[in-house]
Amino acid sequence: MGILDGKKGIIFGALNEQSLAWKVAEAAHKEGAQFTLTNAPMAMRLGEINGLAEKTGSKVIPADATSMEDLNNLFEESMEELGGKLDFILHSIGMSVNVRKKIPYPEMNYEYQHKGWDVSAVSFHKVMQTAWKKDAMNEWGSILALSYIAAQRVFPDYNDMADNKSYLESIARNFGYYFGKEKKVRVNTISQSPTMTTAGIGVTGFGGFLGYADAISPLGNASADDCANYCVSLFSDYTKMVTLQNLFHDGGFSYTGISKEVMDHFIDDKL
Ligand SMILES: NC(=O)c1ccc[n+]([C@@H]2O[C@H](COP(=O)([O-])OP(=O)(O)OC[C@H]3O[C@@H](n4cnc5c(N)ncnc54)[C@H](O)[C@@H]3O)[C@@H](O)[C@H]2O)c1
Numbered sequence: 001m002g003i004l005d006g007k008k009g010i011i012f013g014a015l016n017e018q019s020l021a022w023k024v025a026e027a028a029h030k031e032g033a034q035f036t037l038t039n040a041p042m043a044m045r046l047g048e049i050n051g052l053a054e055k056t057g058s059k060v061i062p063a064d065a066t067s068m069e070d071l072n073n074l075f076e077e078s079m080e081e082l083g084g085k086l087d088f089i090l091h092s093i094g095m096s097v098n099v100r101k102k103i104p105y106p107e108m109n110y111e112y113q114h115k116g117w118d119v120s121a122v123s124f125h126k127v128m129q130t131a132w133k134k135d136a137m138n139e140w141g142s143i144l145a146l147s148y149i150a151a152q153r154v155f156p157d158y159n160d161m162a163d164n165k166s167y168l169e170s171i172a173r174n175f176g177y178y179f180g181k182e183k184k185v186r187v188n189t190i191s192q193s194p195t196m197t198t199a200g201i202g203v204t205g206f207g208g209f210l211g212y213a214d215a216i217s218p219l220g221n222a223s224a225d226d227c228a229n230y231c232v233s234l235f236s237d238y239t240k241m242v243t244l245q246n247l248f249h250d251g252g253f254s255y256t257g258i259s260k261e262v263m264d265h266f267i268d269d270k271l
Contacts, residue, residue: 009034009090015048023224023227029056035058038060065126099159105160117160117167128179
């Protein structure tokens with residue numbers, strides 16, 4: 001439909017074909033957007049992002065999202081490449097060393113916690129601060145990050161990522177106020193269903209998360225492609241007045257108490 005015709009942006013976090021950011025890049029390209037792709041230099045070594053870049057006609061610019069120097073360079077190069085200011089940014093970044101090392105939440109290692117918090121949450125502030133200082137966003141632009149419902153409800157194996165997501169959502173609201181008032185730019189988070197990606201699979205018992213969420217949600221789990229389409233709608237002019245929101249994209253999971261499928265597991269025939 002070309003709902004992103006003429007729009008320019010930066011997409012963070014496409015690691016491989018399963019990545020949510022990868023699907024967003026494909027969908028945004030289909031809708032007419034132009035963008036640069038970025039990921040941490042370490043992730044680039046796998047080289048898969050080059051295939052996506054070729055497919056979408058995008059330049060790849062490595063940047064560690066926790067480094068202000070890398071972010072400065074990324075924004076400068078992106079604006080040069082795209083020929084002006086930006087209309088959208090996708091932050092699709094998450095990492096927890098405590099999750100990776102399977103350290104239970106009560107035994108949290110604070111050095112690892114600090115690293116994961118910086119990568120998964122504070123980096124969103126750093127990205128927005130870079131855009132703010134460079135006055136890099138066009139009016140009515142859209143800045144988006146991806147979150148998970150563990151920010152509001154307890155999912156024990158999600159570990160310190162739950163705290164990181166709460167922090168991420170709070171940054172979206174607080175920076176979103178300033179971006180709205182002064183730059184007419186909106187800032188939101190999308191809280192996505194569990195999805196089979198590299199980050200997702202890293203969570204202990206992820207298959208259980210996925211199956212439970214699917215059985216509870218009236219519409220079932222939202223796929224990565226559906227998530228990408230929702231992101232595209234949030235970059236488009238059809239959502240100009242939506243800001244400071246955490247938007248559940250989860251097939252109804254967040255508002256469902258119980259479903260017949262889950263209840264059937266617990267029916268006691270002897271009663
Ligand atoms: N998969 C799920 O179930 C799910 C559900 C809800 C939200 N999310 C969120 O979606 C986002 C994308 O995750 P995904 O599931 O597509 O997994 P993914 O592993 O494909 O993406 C995570 C990305 O973060 C990047 N990254 C890590 N450290 C970085 C750094 N220092 N600088 C720049 N980039 C860095 C990785 O290279 C990778 O590309 C994350 O915020 C994740 O928490 C995922």
